[in-house]
Amino acid sequence: MKIRRSTSAAVAATALLASCAGAPPEPLSAPTAFVPPADVADAIRVHALRTGGTWRLLEELCTTAPTRLSGSPGAERAVAWSVEAMRAAGLENVRLEPCTVPYWERGDVGEVVVVEPAEARGERLAMLALGGSVATPSDGLEADVVLVQSFAELSERADEVRGKLVLHGRPMDPTVSPFEAYGGAVAQRSRGAVEAARAGAVGSLCRSLSLATDDVPHTGGMRYDDGVPRIPSAALSTLATDRIAGWLAEGRRVRLAWRQNPRWREPVPSFNVVGELVGREQPEEIIVLGGHLDSWDVGQGAHDDAAGCVQTLEAVRLLKELELRPRRTLRVVFFMNEENGLAGGRAYREQHADEMGQHVLAIESDRGAYTPRGFTTNANAAALSALRAAVAPLAAFGADRVLPGGGGADISPMGPDGVVLVGYLPDPQRYFDLHHTAADTLDRVHPRELELGTVAIATLAWAVAEAPSALPRNP
Ligand SMILES: [Zn+2]
Incomplete structure (x- = not known):
């Protein structure tokens, strides 16, 4: 025409x-x-x-x-x-x-399963390995969870973190534009594993970067720094993160079993x-x-x-x-x-x-x-x-x-x-x-x-x- x-x-x-x-x-x-x-x-x-x-x-x-x-x-x-x-x-x-x-490959889907609190034992939480993450040990990783809202809080609580799983749980800021909110929260995904490993954690989880409250986990890129241990890293859905936050707010112990097997290729x-x-x-x-x-x-x-x-x-x-x-x-x-x-x-x-x-x-x-x-x-x-x-x-x-x-x-x-x-x-x-x-x-x-x-x-x-x-x- x-x-x-x-x-x-x-x-x-x-x-x-x-x-x-x-x-x-x-x-x-x-x-x-x-x-x-x-x-x-x-x-x-x-x-x-x-x-x-x-x-x-x-x-x-x-x-x-x-x-x-x-x-x-x-x-x-x-x-x-x-x-x-x-x-x-x-x-x-x-x-x-x-x-x-x-070329990074996810491998199997992976899983995060609740060990504590007891009434939720065996429940699988919605998760996705982050792009670039290493695998957990092949028989999985089991540890208690420490929830933090910022890297500053993480370094203040470094004593509690050794040997644990850090969950970076700060939600995206709902008061600003979504892209600004993403920019303000994305370091939890991209840098969370490095910061958690520096504090002695054995794994790093983050709240999915989403303004929705649902059970859909969000993957995305993350990276490691030379000289810092490479610990596994994954995102939990916003709902799963909120559940864990609720248990911890009640003073409950939260312990998770986690397995994933991504790998880097040439x-x-x-x-x-x-x-x-x-x-x-x-x-x-x-x-x-x-x-x-x-x-x-x-x-x-x-x-x-x-x-x-x-x-x-x-x-x-x-x-x-x-x-x-x-x-x-x-x-x-x-x-x-x-x-x-x-x-x-x-x-x-x-x-x-x-x-x-x-x-x-x-x-x-x-x-x-x-x-x-x-x-x-x-x-x-x-x-x-x-x-x-x-x-x-x-x-x-x-x-x-x-x-x-x-x-x-x-x-x-x-x-x-x-x-x-x-x-x-x-x-x-x-x-x-x-x-x-x-x-x-x-x-x-x-x-x-x-x-x-x-x-x-x-x-x-x-x-x-x-x-x-x-x-x-x-x-
Ligand atoms: Zn894009």
């Missing part, structure tokens, strides 16, 4: 957009401001919602390669699928770009997957858009981050189908290894060091596929006002916010080169309910919310790629 400008259809589309958006957007004064014409913005939105292509891609990826942890056969299947999907979408210069990734050659819609006038100027292809090894990584990948692919496929080839090049990148290493993001920056000066913008979608709200960005003031102009048509469905903030982990290595980074921002309230869990599956993604995200990304990417003047770089 081609957009023909200055036709009666375009006039009708403009009227439709204006009626959806209320008053037309205020004129923006920045010299770089470029508001996508209403007929273009409207065509992108209508075509995406009518054809539902993002959902079909998501369904394919989630069923072809439901788990995609770096180094695993699932990740390899995902890479192969991505090449085919980019070719089928009509992208140009489809290729693999190498990176070497770590690093594996892997790939970022790249495809382009080459710019019609300034092809050397590049707008990157992408997500991360790897996921954790439970669930389907549907929100995190299959959705982000397929939204960016479908955004470019739509533009191609609408014959909206922009001035500059749109480059879709599916990054490998965001979850436990960032090898793909780093490799991309290294392999494209020579053309960083021609990277006009990088957009990442990695915050789930909920209702679009807008974008976050590290842009300087002039670029920020240009981005706000570019997303003005998204006011039609409330997705026209551009807030200061980060872009995303995979594109972050390009920040120091002055590349303006943008993160797609869906509604964040429920994102951490499913993050890194077995419940992050296709059926938890809403097709309309997913597709509107594609519309938001396509509109922004097209506007920046088509604008008469390039987006001002960051200093």
Whole structure:
């Protein structure tokens, strides 16, 4: 479907957009401001919602390669699928770009079983080993539990901790935004084992990083420090953590038996997957858009981050189908290894060091596929006002916010080169309910919310790629 400008259809589309958006957007004064014409913005939105292509891609990826942890056969299947999907979408210069990734395997599911208090003896608590953790001894580990709310409390109570299991139990702060709350609590997962081992503990458990109260445990990355004993590490569900906290508050002894057998394997050659819609006038100027292809090894990584990948692919496929080839090049990148290493993001920056000066913008979608709200960005003031102009048509469905903030982990290595980074921002309230869990599956993604995200990304990417003047770089 081609957009023909200055036709009666375009006039009708403009009227439709204006009626959806209320008053037309205020004129923006920045010299770089470029508001996508209403007929273009409207065509992108209508075509995406009518054809539902993002959902079909998501369904394919989630069923072809439901788990995609770096180094695993699932990740390899995902890479192969991505090449085919980019070719089928009509992208140009489809290729693999190498990176070497770590390979950690969960092994059996593992278990944490209550030994004390006696009335709960034998009950299994919902748990998942943390990514990167070592195994327990093969016949398991049995010890009393010490619950702490902070690393400061842990060091104050170091005498009590020796030979015990530390449970890092501080909930995410409910009074701030979910991503801020996650940032404030994630050290319990990523650093908990190191801090607990320093105090002499034999194992480290943490409360799942979620704002939900349920029995779904959340995995995620953790790391060890050289010179500190490597003790096993796992997450308990929020409900299981709350039960233990309740027993301890009553002065009861809590003792658990724990067994898990993950292992590290040798690093594996892997790939970022790249495809382009080459710019019609300034092809050397590049707008990157992408997500991360790897996921954790439970669930389907549907929100995190299959959705982000397929939204960016479908955004470019739509533009191609609408014959909206922009001035500059749109480059879709599916990054490998965001979850436990960032090898793909780093490799991309290294392999494209020579053309960083021609990277006009990088957009990442990695915050789930909920209702679009807008974008976050590290842009300087002039670029920020240009981005706000570019997303003005998204006011039609409330997705026209551009807030200061980060872009995303995979594109972050390009920040120091002055590349303006943008993160797609869906509604964040429920994102951490499913993050890194077995419940992050296709059926938890809403097709309309997913597709509107594609519309938001396509509109922004097209506007920046088509604008008469390039987006001002960051200093
Ligand atoms: Zn992610």
